[in-house]
Amino acid sequence: MRNARSYFAPLAIGAPQPVREIPVTPSRMIHFFDPSNAKLRGKVPDMARSADVLLGNLEDAIAADKKEAARAGLVEVGREADLGGTPLWTRINALESPWALDDLVTLVTEIGSVLDVVMVPKVEGVEDIHYVDRLLAQLEARSELQRPILIHAILETAQGVANVEEIATASPRMQGISLGPADLAASRRMKTTRVGGGHPGYRVIADPSSGDARPSYQQDLWHYTIGRMVDACAAAGIFPYYGPFGDIKDEVGCEAQFRAAYLMGCVGAWSLHPVQIGIAKRVFSPEVDEVRFAKRVLEAIPDGSGVHMLDGKMQDDATWKQAKVLVDLATMLARKDEELAEAYGL
Numbered sequence: 650m651r652n653a654r655s656y657f658a659p660l661a662i663g664a665p666q667p668v669r670e671i672p673v674t675p676s677r678m679i680h681f682f683d684p685s686n687a688k689l690r691g692k693v694p695d696m697a698r699s700a701d702v703l704l705g706n707l708e709d710a711i712a713a714d715k716k717e718a719a720r721a722g723l724v725e726v727g728r729e730a731d732l733g734g735t736p737l738w739t740r741i742n743a744l745e746s747p748w749a750l751d752d753l754v755t756l757v758t759e760i761g762s763v764l765d766v767v768m769v770p771k772v773e774g775v776e777d778i779h780y781v782d783r784l785l786a787q788l789e790a791r792s793e794l795q796r797p798i799l800i801h802a803i804l805e806t807a808q809g810v811a812n813v814e815e816i817a818t819a820s821p822r823m824q825g826i827s828l829g830p831a832d833l834a835a836s837r838r839m840k841t842t843r844v845g846g847g848h849p850g851y852r853v854i855a856d857p858s859s860g861d862a863r864p865s866y867q868q869d870l871w872h873y874t875i876g877r878m879v880d881a882c883a884a885a886g887i888f889p890y891y892g893p894f895g896d897i898k899d900e901v902g903c904e905a906q907f908r909a910a911y912l913m914g915c916v917g918a919w920s921l922h923p924v925q926i927g928i929a930k931r932v933f934s935p936e937v938d939e940v941r942f943a944k945r946v947l948e949a950i951p952d953g954s955g956v957h958m959l960d961g962k963m964q965d966d967a968t969w970k971q972a973k974v975l976v977d978l979a980t981m982l983a984r985k986d987e988e989l990a991e992a993y994g995l
C-alpha cells in the first residue's frame with residue numbers, strides 16, 4: 650500500500666498526474682452496449698445523446714468468439730463515433746481471463762485519449778486495483794496521454810464485499826463501485842437466478858395472532874451490500890452505482906430497485922436496454938418538489954446554522970447539508986438538461 654506522501658504520485662515515469670477530485674458529471678445511467686454488433690455501433694451517436702455514460706462491454710454477455718471483435722469495435726467507436734461529449738467507458742474482461750491484458754493494452758494505446766473510465770469486473774481486493782493502476786500508468790506514459798484514465802470496480806464476489814473499504818481507496822484513479830448482483834449471488838451461494846431485484850421468498854412475516862392472516866412483506870436482498878458500498882464510496886470520495894437489473898420487461902420492479910438505491914446514496918445504475926435509460930433518468934434526477942423545498946431551506950438558512958421552522962419541519966445545520974446535496978445534484982443535472990433546469994427553477 651502506498652503511503653500518504655506517495656499516494657498521488659504517478660506510477661510510471663511520464664504518466665499523467667493522478668486526479669485529486671473525481672469529476673462530478675451526470676452518470677444517472679451507465680448504458681451498456683455490445684461493440685461487436687455493427688448495428689449497435691451505428692446507433693452510438695443516438696445512444697450518446699440519450700445516455701449520461703456510454704459503456705462498451707467486453708466481458709460477460711459477449712461470447713468468447715466475439716471478444717476480439719468487441720474490442721476492435723470499441724476501438725472503432727472511440728476513433729470515429731460522434732459522442733457529443735458523453736463519456737466513454739469500457740468493461741474489460743476479468744483479470745484472470747485470457748483477454749484482459751490485450752483489452753487494456755489495445756484500448757489505452759488506440760483510444761486512451763477518449764476513454765474516461767475502465768470498469769474492472771470481479772475485483773476481490775486492492776491487489777486487483779494496484780495491478781490495473783500500474784499497467785494503466787505504463788500505457789498512459791507510452792501513449793503520452795495527458796489525463797489519467799479512471800477505474801471503476803464491480804463488487805461481485807464475497808471477498809470483494811469483505812474488502813470494499815480498501816478497494817475504494819486503493820488508488821486515486823478509483824471513480825466508483827457498482828453492485829454486480831448476479832456474480833455476487835453465485836459467489837455467496839444465494840439461491841436466486843435473477844440479475845438484481847428482490848425475491849418473493851425473502852420477506853418478514855408478522856407474529857401470529859388469533860385467526861388473522863399473517864401479513865408479510867418482501868425485503869430487499871441487496872440492502873446490506875448497497876449500504877456497505879455506499880459508505881465505502883462516500884468515505885473515499887468516490888461514487889456508488891446500483892448495477893444491472895436483468896428483468897428488462899419488469900419496468901416497475903426496475904424502477905423500485907433503482908429508487909431504493911438512489912435514496913440510499915447511489916448516483917446511478919446500469920441500463921442494459923434503451924427502456925432502462927428513461928427509468929434511470931427519472932429515478933436519479935431528484936424530484937422537482939424536493940429540489941424546490943431544498944432550495945427554500947438553503948435560502949431560509951443562508952449561513953447554514955441555527956434552528957428554523959419551514960412548513961412545520963425543523964431545519965438546522967444538518968438539514969441544510971441534506972438540502973445542499975439535492976440542490977448541488979439538481980444544479981449539475983440542470984446544466985445538461987434544459988427541461989430539468991426549467992422544472993427545478995435553476
Ligand SMILES: CC(C)(COP(=O)(O)OP(=O)(O)OC[C@H]1O[C@@H](n2cnc3c(N)ncnc32)[C@H](O)[C@@H]1OP(=O)(O)O)[C@@H](O)C(=O)NCCC(=O)NCCSC(=O)C[C@](C)(O)C(=O)O
Pocket residue numbers: 681682683689692696706709710803805828829830831832833844892893897920921922923
Ligand atoms: C437484454 C438484451 C439481450 C435484450 O435484447 P433484445 O434484442 O431481445 O431486446 P429488444 O427489446 O427486442 O430490442 C429492441 C431494440 O433495442 C435495441 N437494443 C437492445 N439492447 C440495446 C442496448 N443495450 N443498447 C442499444 N440498443 C439496444 C435492439 O437492438 C433493438 O433494436 P432494433 O429495433 O433496431 O432491432 C439486450 O438489451 C442486451 O444485450 N443488453 C445488454 C446486456 C449486457 O450488457 N449484459 C451484461 C451486463 S449485466 C452483467 O454483466 C451482470 C454482472 C454485473 O456482471 C453481475 O451481476 O455479475
Ligand SMILES: [Mg+2]
Pocket residue numbers: 709770805829831832
Ligand atoms: Mg458479473
